Amino acid sequence: MSTTLVRGARLLGDRQGDLLIRDGLIVEVGPGLSEVGAEVIDATGLVALPGLVDLHTHLREPGREDAETVASGTAAAALGGFTAVHAMANTDPVADTAGVVEQVWRLGQAAGHCQVRPVGAVTVGLAGERLAELGAMASSAAGVRVFSDDGHCVSDAVLMRRALEYVKAFGGVIAQHAQEPRLTEGAQMNEGELSGVLGLRGWPAVAEEAIIARDVLLAAHVGSRLHICHVSTAGSVEIIRWAKSKGWDVTAEVSPHHLLLTDELAASYDPVFKVNPPLRGKADVAALREALADGTIDAVATDHAPHPVEDKDCEWDAAAFGMLGLQTALSVVQEAMVETGLLDWAGVADRMSTRPARIGALAGQGEGLVPGAAANLVLVDPSVRARVDPDTMASLSRNTPYAGMVLPGRVVTTLLHGRATVRDGVLQ
Amino acid sequence: MNRHLLSIDDLSRDEATHVLDTAAELAHLLDDTDRAVRKLPTLRGRTVVNLFFEDSTRTRISFEAAAKRLSADVINFSAKGSSVSKGESLKDTALTLEAMGADAVVVRHPASGAPHRLAYSGWTRSSVVNAGDGTHEHPTQALLDAFTMRRHLGPPDRPGALDGRRVAIVGDILHSRVARSNVLLLDKLGAAVTLVAPPTLLPVGVGSWPCQTSYDLDAVLPACDVVMMLRVQRERMNAAYFPSAREYSRRYGLDAPRLGMLAEHALVMHPGPMNRGLEISAVAADSPRSTIVEQVANGVSVRMAVLYLLLGGAQ
Numbered sequence: 034m035s036t037t038l039v040r041g042a043r044l045l046g047d048r049q050g051d052l053l054i055r056d057g058l059i060v061e062v063g064p065g066l067s068e069v070g071a072e073v074i075d076a077t078g079l080v081a082l083p084g085l086v087d088l089h090t091h092l093r094e095p096g097r098e099d100a101e102t103v104a105s106g107t108a109a110a111a112l113g114g115f116t117a118v119h120a121m122a123n124t125d126p127v128a129d130t131a132g133v134v135e136q137v138w139r140l141g142q143a144a145g146h147c148q149v150r151p152v153g154a155v156t157v158g159l160a161g162e163r164l165a166e167l168g169a170m171a172s173s174a175a176g177v178r179v180f181s182d183d184g185h186c187v188s189d190a191v192l193m194r195r196a197l198e199y200v201k202a203f204g205g206v207i208a209q210h211a212q213e214p215r216l217t218e219g220a221q222m223n224e225g226e227l228s229g230v231l232g233l234r235g236w237p238a239v240a241e242e243a244i245i246a247r248d249v250l251l252a253a254h255v256g257s258r259l260h261i262c263h264v265s266t267a268g269s270v271e272i273i274r275w276a277k278s279k280g281w282d283v284t285a286e287v288s289p290h291h292l293l294l295t296d297e298l299a300a301s302y303d304p305v306f307k308v309n310p311p312l313r314g315k316a317d318v319a320a321l322r323e324a325l326a327d328g329t330i331d332a333v334a335t336d337h338a339p340h341p342v343e344d345k346d347c348e349w350d351a352a353a354f355g356m357l358g359l360q361t362a363l364s365v366v367q368e369a370m371v372e373t374g375l376l377d378w379a380g381v382a383d384r385m386s387t388r389p390a391r392i393g394a395l396a397g398q399g400e401g402l403v404p405g406a407a408a409n410l411v412l413v414d415p416s417v418r419a420r421v422d423p424d425t426m427a428s429l430s431r432n433t434p435y436a437g438m439v440l441p442g443r444v445v446t447t448l449l450h451g452r453a454t455v456r457d458g459v460l461q
Numbered sequence: 462m463n464r465h466l467l468s469i470d471d472l473s474r475d476e477a478t479h480v481l482d483t484a485a486e487l488a489h490l491l492d493d494t495d496r497a498v499r500k501l502p503t504l505r506g507r508t509v510v511n512l513f514f515e516d517s518t519r520t521r522i523s524f525e526a527a528a529k530r531l532s533a534d535v536i537n538f539s540a541k542g543s544s545v546s547k548g549e550s551l552k553d554t555a556l557t558l559e560a561m562g563a564d565a566v567v568v569r570h571p572a573s574g575a576p577h578r579l580a581y582s583g584w585t586r587s588s589v590v591n592a593g594d595g596t597h598e599h600p601t602q603a604l605l606d607a608f609t610m611r612r613h614l615g616p617p618d619r620p621g622a623l624d625g626r627r628v629a630i631v632g633d634i635l636h637s638r639v640a641r642s643n644v645l646l647l648d649k650l651g652a653a654v655t656l657v658a659p660p661t662l663l664p665v666g667v668g669s670w671p672c673q674t675s676y677d678l679d680a681v682l683p684a685c686d687v688v689m690m691l692r693v694q695r696e697r698m699n700a701a702y703f704p705s706a707r708e709y710s711r712r713y714g715l716d717a718p719r720l721g722m723l724a725e726h727a728l729v730m731h732p733g734p735m736n737r738g739l740e741i742s743a744v745a746a747d748s749p750r751s752t753i754v755e756q757v758a759n760g761v762s763v764r765m766a767v768l769y770l771l772l773g774g775a776q
C-alpha cells in the first residue's frame with residue numbers, strides 16, 4: 034500500500050490544500066491532512082493540476098526511431114506534465130490495424146512515463162481511399178477511440194461521412210486534419226501579404242475553413258461526433274462557434290504554437306518555423322486565444338512533431354513540417370493564456386486535461402483533483418521564467434521553435450496513478 | 462554595403478545608386494582598357510563560386526564574365542540533380558565551399574530563401590549573392606534593368622535619375638522573382654511601377670506592395686516610359702491561371718498594335734528567355750526600342766559592380 038501526501042499545493046491555482054493519494058487514487062482533499070507513513074511531497078507555492086492529456090502527439094515509432102521513440106516521446110510528455118498522450122497514426126507502418134495500435138500501446142506501457150493511447154488511421158495507409166478496420170482497433174487491447182488520418186485530410190466527402198457514421202457503434206470520434214488538398218498543393222506558409230513577398234507558396238485559410246464547414250454539416254447530418262485538429266484561423270473559429278450554437282457535437286483543439294507564434298517568423302526562412310497548418314497572422318492568434326478562453330475551442334493539443342536535424346537543416350521548401358511541443362506546451366499556454374488574464378489555472382486544467390480526456394473517451398484521465406479520481410496530477414511552479422534550451426529536451430529531436438525564448442512555468446512533479454514520473458523536474 | 466546581396470531590401474537608395482554608378486564606371490574603364498586584356502586587377506587572388514542548383518546558362522555566364530573581368534578565380538559548381546531534391550546538399554555544398562575558401566558565392570536555387578539560408582545558417586563565411594531564388598528575388602537582374610533604364614531615360618541634367626518615370630511590368634507576377642526585385646528597386650529609385658497581369662497571376666497581398674496594379678494592358682501602355690514583359694510558361698494554363706496561350710497573348714501580349722500605343726521614347730524590356738509569340742511578338746522584341754540585347758551586356762557591368770563592392774570595396 035503506497036501512500037503519498039502532497040502538501041500545501043494551490044489546487045487548480047486557487048485555494049491551498051493537501052492531497053492524500055493511496056494506491057493510485059486521490060482519497061482525500063483538503064487543508065491540514067496528515068497520514069502516518071506517507072511519503073510527503075512539499076508543494077508549497079506550486080500549482081496542482083490534473084495530469085495533462087494530449088490529443089495529438091507524433092511519437093514516430095514504429096518507423097522513424099531516429100526522430101522519436103515511444104519511450105523518448107513519453108519521457109518528454111511526462112516532463113511536460115502529461116499523464117496521457119494520443120499517439121498519431123502516421124507511423125511506418127501506419128497505425129491502421131489492431132496489430133500496429135497494440136504494438137504502440139505496449140511500447141507505451143513498457144516505457145511507463147505516461148499512458149499511451151494510439152490513434153487509429155481512418156483509411157488504410159492514410160491513403161484516403163477505403164476505411165481501415167476501425168472496429169478491430171477499437172476492440173483491441175489499445176482500446177482506440179480517436180481516429181485520424183492526421184497529416185492528410187479525409188477530403189472525400191463520402192468517405193468522411195461513412196467514417197463519422199461508422200465509429201458511432203463504439204463511441205469513437207473522427208479527428209479531422211482540415212486541409213483541402215487541391216488548394217494547398219505545394220503550400221509552404223500562410224497565404225497572405227508575407228507569402229507573396231517571400232515567394233513561398235501560400236496555404237490559404239479557406240483551405241482549412243472549407244473542410245471544417247463541410248464536416249460540421251456532415252456531422253450534424255448524420256448525428257455524429259466530430260473533432261477538429263489544430264484549428265489555426267479566425268474563420269475556423271467562427272464556423273466552430275456557429276456549429277456549437279446549433280448544438281452539434283463538434284469539438285476542436287488548438288496547438289500551443291498557434292497561440293503564440295505568427296507567420297512573420299517565416300521571414301527568417303528557418304524551417305524550424307515550418308508547420309502544418311502554418312503559423313498565421315496576429316488576428317488569427319487573437320481569435321484562437323479568445324476561442325480557447327470562451328470554450329469554443331475545447332482543448333490544447335501539442336501536435337508534437339519531432340524531426341531529425343537533416344529534415345530541418347536545409348532550405349524551407351525541402352524541410353519537413355512540424356515542431357516539438359510536449360515539453361513547452363504548458364509554458365506556452367501560461368504565457369499566452371494565463372499571463373494575459375484570458376484563462377485561470379482551473380481553465381487550463383479544463384482545456385488541457387478534463388476536456389481532452391473526455392473527447393478521447395479516456396477513462397482514468399482528466400478526472401480532476403477530487404476524492405476517487407485517479408491520481409494523475411502535475412505540480413507546476415508558475416513563478417519561474419527560463420530560457421528554452423533544445424539540448425536539455427528529452428525528445429530525440431531538437432526542432433523547437435521556442436529555442437532561446439524566455440517562457441514562464443516549470444513542471445516540478447508529475448504523478449501517474451500516484452507514482453512520480455517526474456520529481457524536481459527530473460524524469461524518474 | 463551589407464556583406465550579402467540577397468534581396469533589393471539589402472540596399473538603401475544611396476547604395477543602389479552607388480552600385481549603378483560603379484557599374485557605369487567599370488563599363489567605362491573596360492572600354493578604355495586594351496581590348497586584348499579586358500580585365501581589371503581588382504579581385505586578383507579572390508575566389509568567386511557560381512553555385513547553380515537550377516539551369517541558367519545566361520546568368521551563370523554573366524556572373525562568370527563579371528568575376529573574370531575583375532581577375533577573380535571562378536569556380537563553377539552545378540548542383541542540379543537528384544540529390545538536390547532532398548535539400549540537405551545545400552548545407553553539404555556550403556561546407557565544401559567553405560573548405561575551399563570561397564570569398565563570394567553566387568547562388569541560383571529553385572527554393573525561395575535558399576541564399577538566405579546559405580548566408581545566415583553559419584555554414585559558410587562567404588559573401589552570398591542571390592542569382593535568383595525560387596519565386597522570391599533576383600536582385601542583380603533588377604539592378605541591370607535599372608541600369609539599362611537609366612542609360613536611356615535619365616534627364617541630361619541628372620543622368621541616372623528615374624524619379625517619376627513610369628514602368629509597367631507585365632505578365633506572370635505571381636511566379637516572378639524578377640518582378641519582386643524590380644518593384645522594390647524601382648520604388649527606391651523613385652519610379653512609379655504598375656504591375657499588369659490577369660488577377661490569377663498577381664500574388665495575394667500585392668495591394669501592399671509599393672506599386673499599382675492593373676488588369677488592363679491597353680489602359681497602361683500609353684503613359685509608360687518602360688514596358689517590361691515577363692516570360693510566361695505555357696504550363697501555367699494547365700493550372701488554370703489562364704485558359705489558353707492564345708487568349709493570354711491576345712490580352713497581355715506585346716503585339717504590333719500595342720507596340721504602336723507606346724510613347725516615342727518608351728523602352729521595351731524583357732529579362733529573357735523570351736517566348737516569342739506568347740508574351741512578346743517578334744516585331745516588339747526586335748524593334749529599335751527594344752533593349753533586350755543591351756540588357757545582357759549591362760548585366761556583366763552590374764554584376765562586376767556588385768562583386769567589386771561586396772569583395773573589393775570591403776578591403
Ligand SMILES: [Zn+2]
Nearest residue numbers: 183184210262
Ligand atoms: Zn495535422
